[in-house]
Amino acid sequence: MKWLWNWRQRPTLKILDDFFPNLLTGFRVAEYNAIFSAFPRAQVLSAYPHFASCIEEYARVHPEYARRVNVFEPRALDDCGLAYVNFLNNAVLFLDAGV
Numbered sequence: 110m111k112w113l114w115n116w117r118q119r120p121t122l123k124i125l126d127d128f129f130p131n132l133l134t135g136f137r138v139a140e141y142n143a144i145f146s147a148f149p150r151a152q153v154l155s156a157y158p159h160f161a162s163c164i165e166e167y168a169r170v171h172p173e174y175a176r177r178v179n180v181f182e183p184r185a186l187d188d189c190g191l192a193y194v195n196f197l198n199n200a201v202l203f204l205d206a207g208v
Contacts, residue, residue: 122151123189125203129155130167130178137195138171145174154181156202 124144129137130153144151157163160180168175179185181203186192194200 121188122148122191122193123186124151124153124193124195125156125181125199126153126195127156127199127202129153129157130175131157131159131163132166132170138167140195142171142174145177151177152185153178154185155179156181 122144124141126137126141128134129141132138141153155178164175164178167178192203194203
């Protein structure tokens with residue numbers, strides 16, 4: 110199992126999303142929290158317009174993961190080993206942003 114540990118530590122997984130960390134999207138919260146649990150370096154980069162108010166609520170419910178959720182900036186992908194999007198519209202959104 111050492112190979113699995115080594116693999117999990119290598120690339121930084123960045124999840125690109127347009128609605129997270131809004132708690133009204135429970136499937137995203139469950140999925141991304143599971144990813145956070147499995148991949149210690151994974152992060153979410155969010156383009157959600159109401160990010161500031163939602164991250165506070167998310168941090169109250171999931172304080173162990175809140176520091177891994179940030180506002181999207183193209184520079185944040187500089188050390189990215191793998192980018193992940195949940196829906197095709199997110200791929201289009203982030204490609205249009207110059208990613």
